[in-house]
Amino acid sequence: MQDRGLHQASPVDNLLDDGAGGHSSYLVRYAHRPLLFILRYVRHRAPSHSIVITSVLAAVGCAIASQYAIKNLIDVLSTPDPGDLVWAAFIILTGLIAADNLLWRVGGWAASHAFVTVTGDLRRDLFRHLTGHAPGYFADRLPGMLASRITATANAVYTTETMFTWNVMPPAVAVMGAIALLSAVNAPLAGVLVIIAAFIVAVMFKLADRGQPLHHAFASKAALVDGELVDVIGNIGVVRAFGATMRERQRFSTTVDNEMDARRRSLRYLEKLRLLHAALTATLTAGVLGWALKLWQQGTITTGDVVLVCSLGFTILHASRDLAVALVEVTQHMARLGEALSTLLLPHEMREHPRATPLAVRGGRVEFDGIDFAYPGSRPVLRDFCLRVAPGQRIGLVGRSGSGKSTVLALLQRFYDVQGGCVRIDGQDVAQLAQQSLGEAIAVVPQDISLFHRSILENIRYGRPEASEVEVMAAAEAAGCRGFIGAMPQGFATVAGDRGIKLSGGQRQRIAIARAFLKDSPILLLDEATSALDSESEQAIHDALARLMRNRTVIAIAHRLSTLRDFDRIVVMDAGRIVQDGSPAELARRAGPFRDLLMRQTAQAERAAA
Numbered sequence: 001m002q003d004r005g006l007h008q009a010s011p012v013d014n015l016l017d018d019g020a021g022g023h024s025s026y027l028v029r030y031a032h033r034p035l036l037f038i039l040r041y042v043r044h045r046a047p048s049h050s051i052v053i054t055s056v057l058a059a060v061g062c063a064i065a066s067q068y069a070i071k072n073l074i075d076v077l078s079t080p081d082p083g084d085l086v087w088a089a090f091i092i093l094t095g096l097i098a099a100d101n102l103l104w105r106v107g108g109w110a111a112s113h114a115f116v117t118v119t120g121d122l123r124r125d126l127f128r129h130l131t132g133h134a135p136g137y138f139a140d141r142l143p144g145m146l147a148s149r150i151t152a153t154a155n156a157v158y159t160t161e162t163m164f165t166w167n168v169m170p171p172a173v174a175v176m177g178a179i180a181l182l183s184a185v186n187a188p189l190a191g192v193l194v195i196i197a198a199f200i201v202a203v204m205f206k207l208a209d210r211g212q213p214l215h216h217a218f219a220s221k222a223a224l225v226d227g228e229l230v231d232v233i234g235n236i237g238v239v240r241a242f243g244a245t246m247r248e249r250q251r252f253s254t255t256v257d258n259e260m261d262a263r264r265r266s267l268r269y270l271e272k273l274r275l276l277h278a279a280l281t282a283t284l285t286a287g288v289l290g291w292a293l294k295l296w297q298q299g300t301i302t303t304g305d306v307v308l309v310c311s312l313g314f315t316i317l318h319a320s321r322d323l324a325v326a327l328v329e330v331t332q333h334m335a336r337l338g339e340a341l342s343t344l345l346l347p348h349e350m351r352e353h354p355r356a357t358p359l360a361v362r363g364g365r366v367e368f369d370g371i372d373f374a375y376p377g378s379r380p381v382l383r384d385f386c387l388r389v390a391p392g393q394r395i396g397l398v399g400r401s402g403s404g405k406s407t408v409l410a411l412l413q414r415f416y417d418v419q420g421g422c423v424r425i426d427g428q429d430v431a432q433l434a435q436q437s438l439g440e441a442i443a444v445v446p447q448d449i450s451l452f453h454r455s456i457l458e459n460i461r462y463g464r465p466e467a468s469e470v471e472v473m474a475a476a477e478a479a480g481c482r483g484f485i486g487a488m489p490q491g492f493a494t495v496a497g498d499r500g501i502k503l504s505g506g507q508r509q510r511i512a513i514a515r516a517f518l519k520d521s522p523i524l525l526l527d528e529a530t531s532a533l534d535s536e537s538e539q540a541i542h543d544a545l546a547r548l549m550r551n552r553t554v555i556a557i558a559h560r561l562s563t564l565r566d567f568d569r570i571v572v573m574d575a576g577r578i579v580q581d582g583s584p585a586e587l588a589r590r591a592g593p594f595r596d597l598l599m600r601q602t603a604q605a606e607r608a609a610a
């Protein structure tokens with residue numbers, strides 16, 4: 001049972017990785033094929049699965065053979081002078097019973113390795129596929145829902161494997177073995193039982209299939225509960241601020257009610273199926289027993305045969321029930337799996353170019369050349385947008401809310417593909433670059449700085465994972481973080497809290513600047529936070545940014561024009577177009593939107609000072 005250990009990369013991962021970032025295409029083909037999805041993982045853990053299956057099949061074989069051994073013992077006991085044959089029959093029977101029990105345990109042991117390993121493999125692969133989606137995919141979906149679907153997939157596969165091994169395969173093999181044995185005793189009886197067993201399984205399966213929409217409905221409602229939970233917990237500050245606790249409780253209560261209704265409908269359908277089968281089994285059991293007694297009265301079969309016919313008859317009928325019930329439950333889990341896979345395994349919106357090359361940085365020239373862009377399903381945001389930024393130049397993007405400034409930064413990072421035109425860095429089309437190298441060339445200090453629930457040290461080191469502690473400290477120093485980090489209870493080891501909740505907005509911003517220092521990329525994108533900072537923090541951030549911007553190409557979105565004083569160029573945007581472009585001093589002199597905005601902000605500042 002020497003499968004590869006859990007700590008290693010999944011073998012499926014390795015197979016799927018075609019080296020062009022196209023690994024997702026392999027997983028995508030399973031989006032609507034849950035059974036093939038499971039088989040793929042089983043195949044990659046073949047040795048341990050073979051041990052499970054062989055042990056279970058052998059155990060079932062022993063169980064059936066022991067029924068024949070009982071008949072044998074009874075027939076030996078019925079002969080006038082059995083002698084040592086009794087003990088031979090005894091040894092065979094007890095040997096089979098012992099082997100039966102031992103084999104189940106071998107199967108159980110192997111299953112604890114095989115099935116758990118599969119859940120690790122597939123979660124790694126699904127996480128890998130999920131993290132390959134573009135930001136737009138996440139904008140449309142609740143994070144909790146996605147997390148719950150990955151968990152649901154692992155649980156559904158584990159349960160399906162378990163059910164198949166312990167609840168589907170044994171009764172199926174038991175039915176076949178029992179029928180083979182029974183036909184040796186009385187062929188017509190065996191024939192009738194075959195037809196009945198097949199009929200029961202077929203009817204139950206058909207009815208089970210009809211229940212699929214109910215199970216699907218339950219699966220999606222269950223995922224919605226998880227999604228809502230995470231959404232509300234993540235926004236608990238907003239909930240409190242708006243006094244919406246009661247409202248959220250009611251909303252959650254309704255979501256849970258819907259899920260419970262769907263679950264009840266799904267379970268009750270299963271109960272109806274079980275009831276139908278119980279009624280059928282009771283009637284048929286009585287029929288088989290009566291028939292066997294009739295044959296015994298006619299002297300066609302021995303007493304041992306009656307016992308064998310009865311026990312095999314019960315085996316077949318009970319096994320057909322177990323089989324049908326297990327199949328129903330397996331289909332329910334398959335439905336849950338299918339639902340999760342169809343959401344998780346959507347193709348990546350943006351595939352890496354088949355002949356993607358790493359970006360060769362030569363100063364950090366940025367060009368937007370005739371860009372047409374609309375978000376999926378929305379109206380155009382940029383039309384024939386052109387912007388050229390020379391290496392080392394610092395430009396500020398200014399404009400009304402919704403004018404397309406953040407979109408420009410998103411397109412440079414290739415979060416979305418453009419519909420027309422070309423975005424280039426040092427003359428290379430970003431759509432044809434290896435995603436990894438593009439990410440390395442650009443550092444971002446975003447508006448909404450979100451930190452991981454990890455230590456401050458790890459959060460800063462995110463900019464360059466291989467950076468030494470000394471380098472992290474130097475970056476923190478350059479970003480003006482040392483003071484406030486030193487004042488924290490555990491200094492750099494302090495955990496930042498969910499999304500950095502334990503830090504102030506200004507502190508989070510400086511951590512983000514430290515990350516960018518550490519990353520040391522030739523291109524820097526800044527999205528200025530609109531929240532007002534106290535003048536001391538503002539000065540600290542201003543100084544840190546000034547140090548960070550040195551010798552880099554900088555594109556900054558600025559809301560407070562005072563921050564753009566030292567910039568080389570200002571580009572004013574309106575409705576996806578550039579309406580002004582020039583140095584800060586030049587634009588301040590010229591009549592136009594920039595001067596209007598500048599005058600408004602100066603007046604505001606004077607009012608605030610007064």
Ligand SMILES: Nc1ncnc2c1ncn2[C@@H]1O[C@H](COP(=O)(O)OP(=O)(O)OP(=O)(O)O)[C@@H](O)[C@H]1O
Binds near residue numbers: 136404
């Ligand atoms: N993920 C998205 N899906 C659909 N539409 C979007 C998405 N992101 C932005 N938009 C739309 O694109 C337009 C431009 O948005 P963008 O965020 O680029 O503007 P902005 O100038 O950066 O605004 P702000 O200054 O308020 O941040 C807006 O109309 C916005 O509603």
